Amino acid sequence: MSKQSPHIVTNELLAKYFAGEASDAESAAVMMWVAESAANEEAFVQQKMLWEDLGAVMTDDATTHTSFDVDAAWANVKTAKATAVSNQRKLERRNPWIMRIAASLVLLGGITYFLRSYFAEVQMTEVASASEIINVDLLDGSHITLNEESIIQYPEEFAANLRQVNLKGEAFFEVEPDTVKPFVIHAGPAIITVLGTSFNVKSSAMEDTVAVFVATGRVSFSVGTQEVILTPGEKATYTAKSGLLASTGGSTSTGVDQFWRTRRLSFAGHSLPDVIDAIEEAYFVDIELENEQMANCRLSVNFENDSLNNILDVIALTLDLKVSKSGNVILLKGTGCPEN
CATH class of the missing domain: 2.60.120.1440 (Jelly Rolls)
Incomplete structure (x- = not known):
């Protein structure tokens, strides 16, 4: 059954993700949230930069697992961010235009450097x-x-x-x-x-x-x-x-979803229409029944590494049918089977 998943990501969840403490479901939710919009991706990058600047994330070559206090770590992030903003405002009051331009250049340079270095490392x-x-x-x-x-x-x-x-x-x-x-x-x-x-x-x-x-x-x-x-x-x-x-x-029990890999089809009391659907998908052909009564027929047989012609011959012999071709369509003819 399908369900709606809003993928709401909070600062606390991002902190757990960067600290390596997020569960598999939480990690997947973060990745889905990032992919939903450019704004989410930008926010993710900025938070990751801030987190790494504080040294709160383990590096890839770490050999031991460290237990993180996520709440404390995120509190430190907020404090550091507030301090940085406060210091920036003090400098801006002294020379606002120069400091704003400088801050913009530093931010742009930092993001560019991060994006280049972070993504360039992924070969x-x-x-x-x-x-x-x-x-x-x-x-x-x-x-x-x-x-x-x-x-x-x-x-x-x-x-x-x-x-x-x-x-x-x-x-x-x-x-x-x-x-x-x-x-x-x-x-x-x-x-x-x-x-x-x-x-x-x-x-x-x-x-x-x-x-x-x-x-x-x-x-x-x-x-x-x-x-x-x-x-x-x-x-x-x-x-x-x-x-x-x-x-x-529907047809998953016939093995058709894995036929390209296993070359096996398995029918255990399947109706003839279900059998035909599986064969059509496996062999890329069109098959039709001559009359509706044939839909009542059922088949129990296994095929492995068999040709299409051999499969059709077995079905025809088992259910007393005849196989004919009309252009690109294969037609199965017969009197059919009584209703169960």
């Missing part, structure tokens, strides 16, 4: 697949299976409290558990957040959709203020045209 690696499926191993122990015509981008070294990657196309993720460093995937407008689990993400620019299917664990799938929590066997899809994020369910 991104890009892996692109062409006409083959490839495997990518990350330094944190996570494993990615990248589908054809897909691109994954990730930093050479993850940040101290977050693991972020960018995806274009489709990939299956097996994320190494880490309770203090959530794994976040940016796929178009969507943000997928996990701690440690396995799931499939498909971002289709052509269809303008992003779909997530969870194999194990729990996954947060969000777009803007919309969010859905998925558990094993559940699937959700975001459609840009409608702007809606919703659980779709």
Whole structure:
């Protein structure tokens, strides 16, 4: 079930985030808040600069974990900020125009230096697949299976409290558990957040959709203020045209969401229309039934590394059907089955 998530971020939550004390959900909320607007991003950068100036954040090469008093630390931040403002006003009263210009130059120079130094240090690696499926191993122990015509981008070294990657196309993720460093995937407008689990993400620019299917664990799938929590066997899809994020369910038990990787389809008493839907998605074909009575037929069979023709032959033999083709459409003919 989807729910609204306003991602309200307070100064106290930012302090916990910079101190490395934020939970995975809180860290994800901060990242979502930053992405919502340029104003949020600017506020985040300014608060981070102030926090780092006070030496309150652990560096990436720290070898021990320090326990922070967040309330006390944030009180120090507020005090330091108030003192700085007071001193600036005293100087402005002495020579207001010069001091305002100087303060503006210092602020602009500081922000520019921070942005250049902070973001320049993040070296991104890009892996692109062409006409083959490839495997990518990350330094944190996570494993990615990248589908054809897909691109994954990730930093050479993850940040101290977050693991972020960018995806274009489709990939299956097996994320190494880490309770203090959530794994976040940016796929178009969507943000997928996990701690440690396995799931499939498909971002289709052509269809303008992003779909997530969870194999194990729990996954947060969000777009803007919309969010859905998925558990094993559940699937959700975001459609840009409608702007809606919703659980779709249905055919996930057939294995079609993982067919590109496993080459397996499994039917256990599925109706013939559900079987056809799965085959159409797996093999990129159009299949039609000759009459509505055939929708009552059900099928129980497993396919693995089978050709489309072999699958159709098995279905036809099992349900006493005939297969014919009319242009690009495959037609299944038969008398059908009685209602259960």
